[in-house]
Amino acid sequence: MSDIAFLPRPNVERRQTIAKNVKAHLGHAGISGAEMGRRIGMTQSKMSRRTTAAEPFDIDELGAIADELDITVVDLITGKLPSNDL
Numbered sequence: 001m002s003d004i005a006f007l008p009r010p011n012v013e014r015r016q017t018i019a020k021n022v023k024a025h026l027g028h029a030g031i032s033g034a035e036m037g038r039r040i041g042m043t044q045s046k047m048s049r050r051t052t053a054a055e056p057f058d059i060d061e062l063g064a065i066a067d068e069l070d071i072t073v074v075d076l077i078t079g080k081l082p083s084n085d086l
Helices: 011-029 033-040 044-051 059-069 073-078
Strands: none
Touching: 011 033, 011 044, 011 059, 011 073, 033 044, 033 059, 059 073
């Protein structure tokens, strides 16, 4: 038996949270959704459906976005923005 606890959250709520977090990270980096889509090979339409939570991001998409932003997928999921402290 696993020690991992899973929260019984509806998929829609999770999808909305992740979409909001991705948009926050893009805004923090000063990158538009269309530009990020171009960088990771995703059409503007598809990126828009993801960032409005109409469709969920898949793990590979989140990984590509995280790589472009030099953050982790966990940061995208939790919404943890990078610190501006140097």
